[in-house]
Amino acid sequence: MIEKKFRIDFDESNVLESVTYTLVSEFNLKPNVLRADIGGDGHGFMLLSLVGEKDDMIRGIEHIRGQGFKVKELNGHIFHDYDRCWSCGACVSLCPTRSIYCVPETQEVRLNTDTCIACGSCINACSVKAIQLEL
Ligand code: SF4
Numbered sequence: 001m002i003e004k005k006f007r008i009d010f011d012e013s014n015v016l017e018s019v020t021y022t023l024v025s026e027f028n029l030k031p032n033v034l035r036a037d038i039g040g041d042g043h044g045f046m047l048l049s050l051v052g053e054k055d056d057m058i059r060g061i062e063h064i065r066g067q068g069f070k071v072k073e074l075n076g077h078i079f080h081d082y083d084r085c086w087s088c089g090a091c092v093s094l095c096p097t098r099s100i101y102c103v104p105e106t107q108e109v110r111l112n113t114d115t116c117i118a119c120g121s122c123i124n125a126c127s128v129k130a131i132q133l134e135l
């Protein structure tokens with residue numbers, strides 16, 4: 001069994017359930033939707049954790065790609081530059097895994113690299129570029 005995380009972009013709001021249903025029923029994968037954002041026009045993305053056998057995962061992802069979805073595996077690393085960060089907190093609420101958080105005692109914003117899935121959601125929130133994605 002392996003676990004991988006993916007970002008799936010779509011342009012119709014009703015695909016979220018159909019994608020997860022297909023991965024479960026046809027490929028025996030266990031999906032966990034970490035975050036889903038859907039705009040008013042139906043465009044959006046979801047961050048998905050998948051657990052299953054490696055071959056099933058390869059086939060399942062290829063199937064989703066074959067349906068026209070853009071699928072990107074999330075396997076980079078986030079670097080949080082504490083020297084640049086001024087703990088404004090703008091990035092904190094955007095994190096689907098609560099990996100970037102405010103330390104109550106010091107009010108400093110810190111990153112838990114053990115739980116960060118490198119989804120990139122926090123990067124654009126930072127005006128001083130204290131968060132970087134390293135591939
Ligand atoms: S990249 Fe940022 S938003 Fe995404 S999981 Fe890591 S800390 Fe959270």
Ligand code: SF4
Nearest residue numbers: 085086088089091126
């Ligand atoms: S948005 Fe940037 S400066 Fe603000 S807390 Fe997050 S990393 Fe630090």
